[in-house]
Amino acid sequence: MDFNMIAARGLVLLGCGKMGSAMLGGWLRQGLAPGAVWVLDPHPSDWLVAQGVHLNADLPARPAVVLIAVKPQMMGAALPTLAAMGGGDTLFITVAAGTTIATYERILGAATPVVRAMPNTPAAIGKGITAICGNAAAGAGDLDTAEGLLAVLGQVVRLEGEHQMDAVTALSGSGPGYVFHLIEALAAAGQAEGLPADMAMTLAKATVAGAGALAEVADEPPAKLRENVTSPGGTTQAGLKVLMDPDTGFAPLLRRAVKAAADRGRELGQ
Missing domain, CATH: 1.10.3730.10 (ProC C-terminal domain-like)
Structure with a gap:
């Protein structure tokens, strides 16, 4: 993946547990500079601290991508902190299970490009499969960016729409x-x-x-x-x-x- 656009504006990773760490590790191995990444995580691992990323620091105003990898129960507290980045050209990608695109649009604005993704646990070793779909504001380039970032977890497939996400969750997610x-x-x-x-x-x-x-x-x-x-x-x-x-x-x-x-x-x- 070409990280030039992301490196110029930055990538924000909200949550860096198993899935977030798997993605971050893959991006860094592929050449994304640690200085282009901001990570928000209340309990950072020793591995994360050693990566040289911006950790729990002030965020860029207009990052290229915000990737949300927190547990669904943490979403209510986490999303409002990012609301100021909505409504513009920052792409939001979420791997949080169960949270609909409409939830993100209510907080970030309907004009915000949002891509919802459902990976599965073999993603932790790069053998997963992830299904993605976008909202009306997410164009072809946004889906390409999301697919490129999520490919470090394994295969990526594109859905016709969010109406297929429950079936994906039941099949490959569970x-x-x-x-x-x-x-x-x-x-x-x-x-x-x-x-x-x-x-x-x-x-x-x-x-x-x-x-x-x-x-x-x-x-x-x-x-x-x-x-x-x-x-x-x-x-x-x-x-x-x-x-x-x-x-x-x-x-x-x-x-x-x-x-x-x-x-x-x-x-x-x-």
Whole structure:
């Protein structure tokens, strides 16, 4: 990413926990000068202190970008401190879960370009996927800037609009939790078949991680990869017969899980 425009006017990072630190570390590695970054964080880590950024200092009046990475419950106190930067050409990018674009527009003004983003926890190791959408004031250049900054977390996809964000939250945002539970359940099933607990967990972790990595790089779709590993009348087919049951199998279970998460997201956004 070309950081020249950002370096000239500055970037403000509000909140530098795990997600904020992952982004900041990525930007600095890509060449953004520490002196071009202002970080506001009430409990800075030793790592953050050592980066040489402006820490809890007076902010530039018209930064190029303000990136909001605080917890949703801190938003009410944090946003009003940035209200003076709204209504102009400062781009606001938010990775805070659950806070709608309308909330930012009420405080910053409808003319403020705002891009809302939903990353997921693998972003902490650069293996995440982030979905973004912008308000009416956010142009193509703003979305390009947001995508460039968020690419340090992994892949970035653009939504048709904010109406799709609850589905994204339920799928990729909450999805790591589903996968972690799959690992737990797979290991427990292996243990039930006679494996030691630690060996079953090692096998389950490696199996899920390896299958996911293969699915990501393979030219074939997951359905074809599944067929490739399924011999007629073999062990995989026996297991898949259970998992692919149309009433009690994996697909209807995940549909219910994702719907429950999406419904909850809509409730929290009201």
